[in-house]
Amino acid sequence: MKALLTSWQAWALGSAIFAALTAIFAKIGITGVNSDFATFVRTVVILLVIALMLTLAGNWQAPGSVPAKSWIFLVLSGLATGASWLCYFRALQIGKASQVAPVDKLSVVFVAVFAVLVLGEQLSAAHWIAVLMIGGGALLLALPI
Structure with missing residues (x-):
């Protein structure tokens, strides 16, 4: 188990399973709701759940202990996530949802x-075929057939 x-x-x-459930739950829940407001509700729920998890696990971290480079890229990641x-x-x-x-x-x-371009990672030929x-x-799957 460990x-x-x-x-x-x-x-x-687990991420893939929860992402799939996100699509299904969101498609059902978004009916008659502005999509931007729906995103706001989702974000508030996530914020509250993560704050609870950090509190229960005792994993809060002093903001000053986070390196400046990390702050920049975490903020950029947050902006990309929001978009x-x-x-x-x-x-x-x-x-x-299926498309x-x-x-x-x-x-x-x-x-x-x-x-590959930004992080310098390398993929094998088999990995490129998979991509x-x-x-x-x-x-x-996106084609309307």
């Missing part, structure tokens, strides 16, 4: 490309 809790694969799978959520909820309001979610998952393709397959699959 190995499972320290496995990045287990946490990533992503605003776009995602608007897309869900207009489109079908919006796969296009949203093109982020996997973008992460691979950005990781192309993910991209192709997401695009096929």
